[in-house]
Amino acid sequence: MCLHNESRNEEIRVGTMRIPIDISGSMPIYRQIQSYFEDQISAGKLPAGVKLPATRLLASRLGVSRITVMNAYAELAAEGLVVGRPGSGTYVADSPTFGTRNPAKCNREGTWPLWQRSVSSNDPADDDISCLIVPEMSGTISFASGYGDPELIPIDDLCKAARGSLRRNPVETFAATDPRGYLPLRRTISSILAMQGIPVHPDEVLVTSGSQQAISLIARLLVEPGDVVIVEEPTFVGALNSFRRAGARLIGIPLDENGMKLDMLEPIMRKLQPALIYTIPTFHNPTGVCMSENRRLWLVELAERYSVPILEDDFAGDLSYGGRSIPPIKALDQNGDVLYISTFSKIIAPGLRLGYLVASGPVLERLVRLKQISDVATSTFIQRTFESFISVGRYYSHIQRLCRIYGDRRNALVEALERAGRHCWDWRSPEGGFFLWLEMCDRIPPEILRDAMYAHGVSAVMGAIFFTKQPDTTILRLNFAALPPLAIGAGVERLQRAVTTALSGLENGHKEFKVPCEAIV
Amino acid sequence: MCLHNESRNEEIRVGTMRIPIDISGSMPIYRQIQSYFEDQISAGKLPAGVKLPATRLLASRLGVSRITVMNAYAELAAEGLVVGRPGSGTYVADSPTFGTRNPAKCNREGTWPLWQRSVSSNDPADDDISCLIVPEMSGTISFASGYGDPELIPIDDLCKAARGSLRRNPVETFAATDPRGYLPLRRTISSILAMQGIPVHPDEVLVTSGSQQAISLIARLLVEPGDVVIVEEPTFVGALNSFRRAGARLIGIPLDENGMKLDMLEPIMRKLQPALIYTIPTFHNPTGVCMSENRRLWLVELAERYSVPILEDDFAGDLSYGGRSIPPIKALDQNGDVLYISTFSKIIAPGLRLGYLVASGPVLERLVRLKQISDVATSTFIQRTFESFISVGRYYSHIQRLCRIYGDRRNALVEALERAGRHCWDWRSPEGGFFLWLEMCDRIPPEILRDAMYAHGVSAVMGAIFFTKQPDTTILRLNFAALPPLAIGAGVERLQRAVTTALSGLENGHKEFKVPCEAIV
Structure with a gap:
């Protein structure tokens, strides 16, 4: 080992370096290089400010690929032992114990800037729970x-679908897609919905990254700060947080065994003109209650009379254990008042983050636009994989x-x-x-x-x-x-x-x- | 063919139905069933309101699986020829030409509800372009x-990574994940950043669905209606739309060959206390300009002096053709004033919709929380696939x-x-x-x-x-x-x-x- 570094700023002379590399060993070569420099730096043999050999040079000297050397340097940088200076090289860090292992500590004065302190905990959606x-x-x-039982995720079929999609359409799988979602998937969704008595055109379906995104988009579009939003009391906490975040004034309507107590709702609608009614009419989260068919009809009538949109969250409407099924509220909507959302994250696999919303009329275009501003589109890869997995028959x-x-x-x-x-x-x-x-x-x-x-x-x-x-x-x-x-x-x-x-x-x-x-x- | 349907409401007697099924033909069986009913309905032989045979019954009669019959019915429903009534059965539609082929037409009076008309085109992010x-x-x-050239997407390697991830961790690949993102992926991102002179802890990285989502989250958190947001003039239209949507008052600062003209910025900062400065300092979109190193230092100083956060969009900072590289602004930030975002959608594959943001201090927790409210987390499947694809060496x-x-x-x-x-x-x-x-x-x-x-x-x-x-x-x-x-x-x-x-x-x-x-x- 003959490293020469007489001055702080002198570059290590690669010509004289000897890094013991064990090609046949079980430790990856980049780890060996990393470990060599770790030792040198911690022993003080490579003081702060010393420039490490150029990756190309060291790679050729050691007879390894440049990527190997880069991986070693990246690991050292991640440890905070060296610092990359783009266009110049890699240097031993000023204080090799410096910050990277310890997040949120790189602030000079130990305090955060003023603007950060004002982004403090005044978020209405952030109760301490x-x-x-x-x-x-x-x-x-x-x-x-x-969620459901992870053991029941149809892993093998999803894997097969992913592999099939990658094999058949490798280029398209990684290309950009329509902000509304991949058309064949929207077609399948519209077929599934048709079976539930909701006739919808594939262009009325917007694919979202889970139903949480659908709720968030609707809240952002329809709810202004101070607006009244009607919810069931209790209801899904993810929806509550989206509405709180939008600045809603939440009014909870209690449930009985037939769902939301609409006799309590009507006077509120007359007086307050809510911006939105959020309901989970079927197998309600968290109570498990089903809204009766009569109340569904009544709710649609109320929505039409007072011109208030309904957001119907049908996250588990198909999971019926013996009781008769009740048509979704959307199936009763003749007027375009019902926004319908559902998800495959709950029923198929949480890791997909795949849901959808259905809407008719001008509101749909606004939602598509908001989706585009929010994240352009849901991943093509996910959509194509899922589309090759799902068919109406397989779904049911x-x-x-x-x-x-x-x-x-x-x-x-x-x-x-x-x-x-x-x-x-x-x-x-x-x-x-x-x-x-x-x-x-x-x-x-x-x-x-x-x-x-x-x-x-x-x-x-x-x-x-x-x-x-x-x-x-x-x-x-x-x-x-x-x-x-x-x-x-x-x-x-x-x-x-x-x-x-x-x-x-x-x-x-x-x-x-x-x-x-x-x-x- | 002996279908009996003497009365509108009588069920078709399956016992006497003869649907010609060609098992060996090239047309899928569900299509044959579908086509049979299409003919019957369009010929008026099955008038509106007639109930189709129960799927189970018809399936057993035809010697096919129930799913095959359900697929056929679903196709008919999607065409608007039949309507499913959950818990009751499938009926010939009232007017078989009814709406499903024609979206946004299911409104009774030909007008949309009042609430939809007020969600009209007053969206500031919606200029007619x-x-x-x-x-x-x-x-x-x-x-x-x-984007870049789709021919250069590393399809084979991404496919291999997807298959590898599915094979090694099938269950985890479809399970839920940390809202911050999959930790090994955040580790790799922090190694890539370390090479660029940005030492960051993996916990300071938030994985997003593309950089558009990162911009949207930051705009929603930091920009209130009426707030001033500084942008380069011209700049990335996706960012403009996010800021407009948040109600920002946009002030554009012109560029010269050294980037944003900071001499014009300072008086505005003194007077208006902007909520945010958005910049694409490296290979700017759309102009291709690079902000000089001096201006980068100056901008960080200004941000600190006036306590204004900088959003640095580094969408293509690594794509340098011969010129020397300049360190990202984030590398100069000692104070926690710079929010850094980048994306793999542009450099690796648009269909991934995978990006990230880096922030230090309290603002990070607020962004994680907002991400959670917006879409829970980015798809585990995408993150795990990409993580098995990427390493620092392979990235470079x-x-x-x-x-x-x-x-x-x-x-x-x-x-x-x-x-x-x-x-x-x-x-x-x-x-x-x-x-x-x-x-x-x-x-x-x-x-x-x-x-x-x-x-x-x-x-x-x-x-x-x-x-x-x-x-x-x-x-x-x-x-x-x-x-x-x-x-x-x-x-x-x-x-x-x-x-x-x-x-x-x-x-x-x-x-x-x-x-x-x-x-x-």
Whole structure:
């Protein structure tokens, strides 16, 4: 090893460098180069400001490719040991311990600029909900998921579809696409919808990156700060956050076993002219309730009379376990008042981030335009893969399979809850979807219940996050779709113990356990 | 054929139906069933309101799978010939010519609801730019692309990566992901950035669905209606639209050969306290100009002094053709004032829709939160595929290849323009990126030039769309990266003829040709 660096700014003479490279070793060569320089720098043999050999030169000297050397330098740079100066070269960093391992520390004065401080926590969509999230440790039985069972994702068929699409249309798969979405996919969506009694032209379908994007686009287009938005109370928290972010004044209408209580809605519509009514009429999230057919008709009438758009979120309308199906509200809409959204993220695979919205009339063009401004279009690769996976027949056969399995799990949950008895909690058995809404007979402060659940290794979503204002009762949303029946039974037993513990803790007037802070995700 | 349908509401008796099915034929069976019903309905043999046989029954009768029948019914429904009524069955539509082939026509009174009319064309981001788009016909030589050459997309390697990721991690590939983005991908991005002199922790990287989403998120977070946003004049139209949509008051600062004229900026900053400065300092879109190193330092100083965030759009900073590279502005930022964005959509493949932003300090958490509200996270499938494709070495070797090829094309364009001579137009040779900014010596109304270009089979983007207000001169943005050198030469000849024609048409006081309306995309 004979590195010469008499002066801080002198370049290392590559001609005299000897880096021990073991070609046959298990350590990649770039790692060997990286490790050599790490040692030199940490030993102070390469002080700050010294220029590393040019990648080309070092590569030819070591008999390796230039990319290998570049990878080594990149790793060193990522460690903060060297700094690249474009057009000049790579230098040992001024203070080799400098910042990169430690984010948000590169500020000179230890304070952030004024403009950053004013972008502070005044975001209306940013309540602190940490007390409502039950932390999970290894072994926790979790009813907290918002999705179906990942084991039921049709991985093999999706993989085949991806490979097929790549093989048949490699160029198109990576090319740009129509902001509305890939036309053959929109055609398939319109066929699926036609089967549900919603006749829509493929040009009335806008493909989105999941239904969250559809909600966000609609909120941004239709809701101005101060506007009234009607929601079910409780409702999907992702929608609440989109509306809050748009500056909405949220008014929650309670639900009964037939869905949103429309007798309470009408006076509000007359007085306040809402900008939007958001509803999940079928297998409602979080309560599992279905809006009756009469109320659907009534809601469409109200929307037409007062000229208020309805946003119908049909995230799980096809997941029906034995009950009869009810047509979506969109199927009753003759006037163009209903914006309909759904998603494949929940029913097929969350990692796709693929959903769609359906709208008729001028509003559609505004939404397409907003989508374009927001992210140009949803990835062609995702759309083409999914299009070669899906057909109406395959969609329904997949749904049938899910219904069979999730129906059994719904039954398992209801039976386990029955075993525990109604003296401790109350619920209504959902006819479809993912969720059961479990109301405690006694009020328990959320943080007490959360801590008890954590201690007993069971998790669920605290009902309070789904409300526009604090509810009077203590409620949990249980996802029964993502867990096998045995785990469901065991989970309910743990839950019952947790509730008992929380109640006895309340009686004793103190909390008996403390959640470690780092466990709160 | 013995279909019995004595009454409108009577169900077809499946027992007596005979649908001729040709199992060995080339027409899929569902198409044969579809075609049978099409004939029956159009011949009036199945009048409106008649219920089609239950899918299960018909399937068993025909000896085909139920999915086959469902596919046929779905096609019929998509044609508007039948209507599904969930839970009841499929019926011949009331008026079989009804709407589905014709979007936006399902409105009863022929007018849209009031609320839709108020969502009218008052969107500030929605100027009518049809007069600025040159329509293309088959054979048109197009300089209009915003991307690189699709032939240079590393299709094979991306396909291999997708297959590899699917094989190794099928479950994770379709599962949900961190809203910030897939961590190994963020690590690679931070290594690439380290090589450019930007030391950033992977947690300071937010993966976005293309850089358009990054711009949109930043605009939504930092720009309130009425806020001043500083942009280069001209600049990227996608950014202009995001800022307009956020209600910004746009102030354009002209460019010279060293980039944004900062002497004009300072008085505005002192007086107006802008919410944001948007700049494309390297190989600027649309002009190709590079901001000098001195101005970069000066801009960072100004941002710090007046506490104004800078949004640095580095969409093509690595595409340098021979000139020395200049460090990104972010590399000079010690204070957390610079938000840096870049994209893989332009350099690797548009169909990915994959970009990222880098920010330090509290603003980053706000952006992550806004990303989550907007679309939860960028598709895991895309991120994992891309992560298995990319490494620092591969990134730079791909960039080197692009630079070699695009550099030659830049030369070809400059030589062709030289041949045409500077009496007709003027330009500066760009040192990198995709674009050359071609200024006409004479002013030509955009619609005249557009029509002449259409007539001569050449296309480019009219410069006017990149301005905050109408420019005094006539300018075109030419993309040289997406065309092979021969096409570039031929395209410039056509362009020269188009300009000559347009000028002579102007002298004659009338337009000599008319673009067919339907050609205007």
